Amino acid sequence: MASPEVVIYTKFGCGFCFRAKRLLDHKGVEYTEHDITMGGPKRDEMLARAPMARTVPQIFIGETYVGGSDDLHALDAAGKLDPLLAGG
Template sequence: MNTPPIVIYTKFGCGYCFRAKRLLESKGVEFTEHDITLGGTKRDEMLARAPNARTVPQIFIGNTHVGGSDELAALDHAGTLDTMLAGG
């Protein structure tokens, strides 16, 4: 499987972030997590990639902005998440 890079922006203590990470882990894929609890350059990076994002997590698969935990779960439920993770 040629998984595109997966990036997830999170905050400490966020249940939705935990749920999204658990789903990705269950798929056996690696991801890069950026904790933006204290703001900083990674928060600015997240907002540059998703200008209207005001909540976490914010998830990107390759260059595709998935959205948050609910959107990630919906993709999995629809059967399209595995295809995205496979680079399709």
């Protein structure tokens, strides 16, 4: 089974974004980053995928909406992030 695509929506200078990307980098995860600092179509895409999202980062693993940096770290602490990244 192929690893699911990981997508993270970020803004310039966002400490929470940096923290989330650092965790993904530490795990060797490839991800697609969309900088929505200036708004635009990728911000609209993010809001279509997570209508209640008002902060960044917003993280998706495959079709699973993870949420923000704290949510990503909570999944990791609970031992649920690695299986999700593996497609399980």
